Amino acid sequence: MQTTENAQYKTILAQVTTWSAEERLTLIQEILRTLREDLERVQREKGTLDSALGLLATDEPAPTDETIHGWISEHKEKKYD
Numbered sequence: 001m002q003t004t005e006n007a008q009y010k011t012i013l014a015q016v017t018t019w020s021a022e023e024r025l026t027l028i029q030e031i032l033r034t035l036r037e038d039l040e041r042v043q044r045e046k047g048t049l050d051s052a053l054g055l056l057a058t059d060e061p062a063p064t065d066e067t068i069h070g071w072i073s074e075h076k077e078k079k080y081d
Contacts, residue, residue, distance in 0.1 A: 016024060063071075 016027065019027075
């Protein structure tokens with residue numbers, strides 16, 4: 001933690017420790033709720049990336065330039081027949 005963040009943390013902690021147990025528990029619950037929301041958002045974003053990468057995954061080696069040129073030639077033959 002940086003010095004200013006550390007000072008803020010200590011100030012907040014000193015304030016919170018004067019609260020009742022019920023108030024501190026409510027604060028903990030709110031903090032956990034915000035953490036859960038952040039984690040769910042990150043998991044959704046990560047899930048999308050993993051899905052996209054999964055679509056590209058294959059056990060086959062990448063096609064060679066020769067293979068691709070062959071596909072293009074076949075496509076042109078079909079297109080202009």
